[in-house]
Amino acid sequence: MNNKFNGKTVIITGASAGVGAATARTFAHLGANLVLVARGQAALDVITDELAKLTSVINIAMDINDPKANAKLLVTAAKTFGSVDVLVNNAGFHQRGDVEKNQAEDLAKMVDVNLRAPIQLSTLMLPYLRKAGGGAIVNVGSLAGRTPLQGAATYAATKAGLRAFTYSLADELKGTGIYIGVVSPGPIDTGFIMSEIDQVEDIVFSQPMSSAQQVADAIVSCARGEAVEISLPRSSGWLTTVSYLFPALRRALRPKLYRKGRKAKEQYKQRNTKP
Numbered sequence: 001m002n003n004k005f006n007g008k009t010v011i012i013t014g015a016s017a018g019v020g021a022a023t024a025r026t027f028a029h030l031g032a033n034l035v036l037v038a039r040g041q042a043a044l045d046v047i048t049d050e051l052a053k054l055t056s057v058i059n060i061a062m063d064i065n066d067p068k069a070n071a072k073l074l075v076t077a078a079k080t081f082g083s084v085d086v087l088v089n090n091a092g093f094h095q096r097g098d099v100e101k102n103q104a105e106d107l108a109k110m111v112d113v114n115l116r117a118p119i120q121l122s123t124l125m126l127p128y129l130r131k132a133g134g135g136a137i138v139n140v141g142s143l144a145g146r147t148p149l150q151g152a153a154t155y156a157a158t159k160a161g162l163r164a165f166t167y168s169l170a171d172e173l174k175g176t177g178i179y180i181g182v183v184s185p186g187p188i189d190t191g192f193i194m195s196e197i198d199q200v201e202d203i204v205f206s207q208p209m210s211s212a213q214q215v216a217d218a219i220v221s222c223a224r225g226e227a228v229e230i231s232l233p234r235s236s237g238w239l240t241t242v243s244y245l246f247p248a249l250r251r252a253l254r255p256k257l258y259r260k261g262r263k264a265k266e267q268y269k270q271r272n273t274k275p
Contacts, residue, residue, distance in 0.1 A: 004224065006031035008135075009081040011073070013064055013121070014091030016043035018190035019140060022212035023088055023219050028054040030220070035077045035084075038091070039063060056081070064091055064117040074124055084128040085135040086223050089118035089162075092140065094155050096199040107154045114158035119165055126178070134177030136223040139166050140215070141184040143207065143231065146240035147250065151201040159184075163229070170228050181222025185210050185232040197269060203254065205268065206261035207236040 010027045014020040015036035024034055024047060034057040038044050044059040051057050058080055062069045077084045093113040095106040122137050129135040144152055145159025163182050170180035186207040187193055193200055210232045218230040231237025243250035 003030055005086070005220075007033070008085035009033040009035065009077060009083055010086040010088065010223075011035040011037065011077055011084060011125075012088040012090055013037045013117075014140075015059075016040060016047055019188060019212045019215045019219075020088075020090045021047050022216040023090065024051060024057075026213070026216045026220055027086075028057070031055060032086070033057070033081045035060065035073070035080070037062060037064065037073065064121065065112045067120060070117070070121050071124055073121075074128060078128060083132045084125065085132050087121060087125045087135075087137045088140070088219055088223075089121060089137070090140045090219075091117070094152070096152065096155075096196060096201075098151055099153050102154075110154050110158050114155070115161045115165075118162060122165075122169065122180075129178045130176075134179075136179040136181065136225065137169070138180075138219050138222045139163075139182045140219070141166070141182045141229075143184055143186045143236055143240050146184055146231070146237070147244040149201065149203070167228060179223065179225035181219075181225075181227060182229050183215055183218045183222060183232065184229060184237065185215050185218075186236045188212060188215060194268070197265060200265070202258045202261040202265055204261060205264040206257040207239075208233050209268075 005027060010032045012020050012024050015024050016038035024036055028034060028051045034055060036044055036048060036059040041061040044061055048057050048059045060073055064070060074084060091113060093110050095102050095110055118139055125137060139162050141163050142159040144156040145163045149156045166180055166182040173180060187204050187209045189209045190212050214232060218232060221227060222230060
């Protein structure tokens, strides 16, 4: 397969761990220049030192909720590498639990990190992609954005909004050579979910766990323009479609899925406690 990313510049938010780090490694092996973004400098330096052996890479510790910092990010990337070709909006925030049990500011932060910031970064990115003659923006969504999820109402809303934004922007840019995509995974075997496993709704674990690398591979596929959306696993994507279209069926299946997820959660917890 022709490697279209060799020498291209890829910006990845939330790049210091989990899916972001796996995506950075994948693009590094494809010869892309990397701009790695996260809030913590120390963790960014670790992944940067690792990947500097493979490709050209810089990192920028910043808050993607800062509009001025976002604009500066793109300027810095373009000045460093000459062009900007791919944006991966991976950074995310999830405050778990029912709406009434959360602070309003935490729910607002989810909207800012998961939806407002990716929309702003994508908008700022478009002139650079036009100048480059094409490229891609890939958003990391969630199965929670494809069907309602109790215990994660605001998170599901932000991911549903991000998914809708992706499809709308893809239609607006059809035929321009700029690919817009979204990867919608279920539970991912990373610290993002495993460190808070007791707070995660049981139903989440009713679906098969994906690896960070599987999500990274799907991100690369979307960046190639192979799909507007990739759900992981595919069977769960079908299930969320059916549950969204038929709410009564979703409610009927919910108790069974909770029981299945509760059993799987206990197995994951036992695995993580083994020496």
